[in-house]
Amino acid sequence: IENKVLKGIEINKQQRYAFDEVVLATGHSARDIFYLLHEKGVKIEAKPFALGVRAEHQQEVINYIQYHGETDNPYLPPAAYSLVEQVDGMGVYSFCMCPGGIIAPCATQQEEVVTNGWSPSKRNNPYANSGIVVSVEPKDLPNYTPDDPFVSLNFQKEVERACWIAGGKTQQVPAQRMTDFVNGRISNDFPKTSYQPGIVSADLNKVLPKLIANRLRKAFVLFNKKMPGYLSKDAVLHAPESRTSSPVSIPRNAETLEHIEVRGLYPCGEGAGYAGGIMSAAIDGINCVDAIAKKYQVV
Numbered sequence: 001i002e003n004k005v006l007k008g009i010e011i012n013k014q015q016r017y018a019f020d021e022v023v024l025a026t027g028h029s030a031r032d033i034f035y036l037l038h039e040k041g042v043k044i045e046a047k048p049f050a051l052g053v054r055a056e057h058q059q060e061v062i063n064y065i066q067y068h069g070e071t072d073n074p075y076l077p078p079a080a081y082s083l084v085e086q087v088d089g090m091g092v093y094s095f096c097m098c099p100g101g102i103i104a105p106c107a108t109q110q111e112e113v114v115t116n117g118w119s120p121s122k123r124n125n126p127y128a129n130s131g132i133v134v135s136v137e138p139k140d141l142p143n144y145t146p147d148d149p150f151v152s153l154n155f156q157k158e159v160e161r162a163c164w165i166a167g168g169k170t171q172q173v174p175a176q177r178m179t180d181f182v183n184g185r186i187s188n189d190f191p192k193t194s195y196q197p198g199i200v201s202a203d204l205n206k207v208l209p210k211l212i213a214n215r216l217r218k219a220f221v222l223f224n225k226k227m228p229g230y231l232s233k234d235a236v237l238h239a240p241e242s243r244t245s246s247p248v249s250i251p252r253n254a255e256t257l258e259h260i261e262v263r264g265l266y267p268c269g270e271g272a273g274y275a276g277g278i279m280s281a282a283i284d285g286i287n288c289v290d291a292i293a294k295k296y297q298v299v
């Protein structure tokens with residue numbers, strides 16, 4: 001990009017290809033791309049996002065709660081759940097709940113830990129995990145200034161690094177039994193977890209920023225009213241769940257889908273702030289291609 005005109009793409013500072021239209025869909029963890037755009041004077045903005053922990057129960061506990069004790073019915077699949085509460089002015093909600101699932105290490109850089117979850121197609125793991133996250137606006141964050149596009153990203157990075165340190169500077173993550181977290185006690189031992197690199201006992205109230213930890217504590221108590229048994233000593237919190245969505249957005253024209261200042265650049269998918277999940281990212285890709293076809297009157 002030169003003087004807000006897109007010239008094409010360059011690969012590893014070696015090959016250059018001239019293009020008039022480029023779809024930029026590098027995902028929400030390509031921080032180097034956000035820094036590159038900012039360096040080149042391409043407008044990007046801080047975005048609201050959500051951050052918290054991955055909670056893991058035994059799947060049979062979730063089945064028991066959701067099926068009201070009817071756990072031996074062979075026709076019922078491993079149960080899912082969806083929870084949401086407003087706590088002290090912010091939303092706290094379950095995200096990407098994985099029945100019969102596994103918590104996976106998902107860091108993308110050195111000196112950070114990140115968790116996420118997935119389920120095998122049979123959903124037959126003995127665990128049920130879910131992100132439990134607090135919705136944050138850039139203006140809620142410490143160090144907020146209106147013009148800083150990196151305030152959310154820096155917050156995300158700080159939490160991921162703090163968890164890496166608390167976890168012993170490996171891919172182990174800091175963890176706490178849910179009841180211990182709510183009562184501010186360190187956990188002395190843990191049930192088995194699906195998180196393969198392992199967990200280290202820590203008080204997540206001290207590892208996570210107060211604006212997150214305080215709301216999570218209250219949310220677990222409220223969630224337990226909706227799903228009695230959810231707040232359990234056998235549920236383990238793994239920190240952090242921090243990649244729910246992009247902390248940065250790349251603004252685009254609502255009609256042409258081009259960047260608001262750079263013609264020919266199509267910010268696309270989750271990293272640009274226009275999708276959350278596989279389907280919406282795929283659809284946004286189709287929308288961008290359609291927008292280009294429309295420009296050339298192919299359709």
Ligand SMILES: Cc1cc2nc3c(=O)[nH]c(=O)nc-3n(C[C@H](O)[C@H](O)[C@H](O)COP(=O)(O)OP(=O)(O)OC[C@H]3O[C@@H](n4cnc5c(N)ncnc54)[C@H](O)[C@@H]3O)c2cc1C
Binds near residue numbers: 029106116281
């Ligand atoms: C463990 C896990 C489980 C998930 N489970 C689900 C689920 O069950 N359902 C669901 O809807 N969503 C799920 N998601 C989220 C889903 O994967 C994302 O929402 C979706 O992939 C976003 O699509 P995207 O195309 O915007 O970005 P991505 O899929 O992140 O694609 C971005 C691509 O750009 C590439 N890239 C980055 N930088 C560069 C560069 N400089 N040059 C060239 N290429 C680059 C990356 O390598 C990547 O291939 C899960 C995510 C994880 C990590």
